[in-house]
Every structure is written in structure tokens, then in C-alpha cells.
Amino acid sequence: MIIALVVTIFLGYLLGSISFSYLLAKHLRKIDIRTSGSGNAGATNTLRVLGVGPAITVLVLDILKGVVPVWVALLWVGESSPVIPALAGLAAIIGHNWPVFFHFRGGKGVATTIGVLATLLFYPSFIAGCIAIISIVVTRYVSLGSLLFGIMTPVMAWCLLPFRFYPYEYIFLSMLLMIVSLWRHRENVSRLLSGTENKIGKKQM
Known part of the structure; x- marks a missing residue:
């Protein structure tokens, strides 16, 4: 387990x-x-700065940075040691x-955080993601959506515990x-x- 912990964090x-x-x-x-x-x-x-195509590419790749180390840890140790995939995901976010x-x-690690939490806490992060997307569409503030995702994921994880148990290590990570x-x-x-935050769609040079 020590080897799995060190390798997946690295x-x-x-x-x-x-x-x-x-x-x-x-x-x-x-x-x-x-x-x-x-x-x-x-x-x-x-x-x-670069436009839609590069932005989508960065978004997908940054999300995968969170997904891959968590999946490697899960495939290695399974759910027997939930602290290992949690720390692997945390390490990816710290790296970003x-x-x-x-x-x-x-x-700021938003996309990588999405990758980590969507892998470990799928339903809570899905609900939080829907809330975040709606807020972005309505307000055009990406930062607000990012904040709502970060706040609502642990809230939803606790709320869903009676229906779907998640390891407490994952919830504490969130x-x-x-x-x-x-x-x-x-x-x-x-x-x-x-009221001075930049809205999405406003291009900066």
C-alpha cells in the first residue's frame, strides 16, 4: 500500500x-x-486569449489530469484504501x-478538481455541476460557477449519504x-x- 500511495501521488x-x-x-x-x-x-x-477550440482542448485535458491518477489508484487498490485515490487526486490538483x-x-485547478470529484463523487459532483452550469448561463460569471461547484459538491455528498454511501475520505477531500x-x-x-468581475465572452488581450 505504501508503494501504491507514493507512486500514485507522484x-x-x-x-x-x-x-x-x-x-x-x-x-x-x-x-x-x-x-x-x-x-x-x-x-x-x-x-x-486563444478562442473556443484551444479552450475546449485545455478543459478536456485538465479534467483528464484529475481523472487519470484517481483511476490508476482505484485500479491498483480499489475501494479498500480510499485515502490513496483521494490523495492521488489531491496531488494532481496541487500539481496544476x-x-x-x-x-x-x-x-486555480477548477477543471482538474472536476475530474477528481466526478470520479470519486459522481452524483454529488453531477448535481453541483448542473447548478454551476446554470449559474454560468444566467450570470455569465465562470468564477461564480466554479465557486458553486466547489461549495455544492461536499454539500450534496452529505445530503446524499442516506441514499448513496461514499467513503468519508472522499467527502473530506471535497x-x-x-x-x-x-x-x-x-x-x-x-x-x-x-460587480467588476469579467464575464464570459469578453475577450481580453
Whole structure:
């Protein structure tokens, strides 16, 4: 189990550290995505700076960064040691936020968090995702949808416990990720409260 823990955490962090938004921006426009648009190395800023196609590519790849290490851990140890897939997923998110390959300057980890939680807590994350998507469609604030996803996933996991048991390690992970999301989005929260947050569809250069 120790070997599985070390290998899956190591894999999760290294995979998470691959910044696809940075690599695509460098390849397509010869720019650093972290100094363009909002400055965030993620799918939303890729949409603003590079357009729809690259943004979808980054979104899918960033989600897979969360899915792959969790599935590797699950295939290795199954549900017998739920802490191992939980930590593998956490390592991928840490890698995305603080990537070793890019001087520890990464994104906010939303898409990778979606990949992790959708794998471990499918129904709670699905409900939270629907709420988040509706909020984005109505308000056009991606940051609001990201925050709602992070908050509602652990809430839904607790609410669904009488109907579908999830390992408490997964629920505690979702609570930790909610705190991380709030911290990483603290500037977005300030702008949301002041009404100055950027809306999706507003292209930045």
C-alpha cells in the first residue's frame, strides 16, 4: 500500500504539473498565458486569449489530469484504501496549481478538481455541476460557477449519504477542495461582490 500511495501521488503531481494552457499559448501565439488576459493558466483564460477550440482542448485535458491518477489508484487498490485515490487526486490538483515544470505558477485547478470529484463523487459532483452550469448561463460569471461547484459538491455528498454511501475520505477531500477553491478565487470573490468581475465572452488581450 505504501508503494501504491507514493507512486500514485507522484504520478498525480507530475501529471497535474503539465500546464496545457501554457503549452498551447506558447505554441499558437508565442505568449505566456500567465501574463495575458486574466493571467490565469486555465481554460477560461484560454477562451479569452486563444478562442473556443484551444479552450475546449485545455478543459478536456485538465479534467483528464484529475481523472487519470484517481483511476490508476482505484485500479491498483480499489475501494479498500480510499485515502490513496483521494490523495492521488489531491496531488494532481496541487500539481496544476503549483506546477514543478513552470516555476510553481499554475492555474486555480477548477477543471482538474472536476475530474477528481466526478470520479470519486459522481452524483454529488453531477448535481453541483448542473447548478454551476446554470449559474454560468444566467450570470455569465465562470468564477461564480466554479465557486458553486466547489461549495455544492461536499454539500450534496452529505445530503446524499442516506441514499448513496461514499467513503468519508472522499467527502473530506471535497471539503478541503472547497476551502482551496475559495482561497484561489478570493480575488474573484472580491470582484463579484463589487460587480467588476469579467464575464464570459469578453475577450481580453
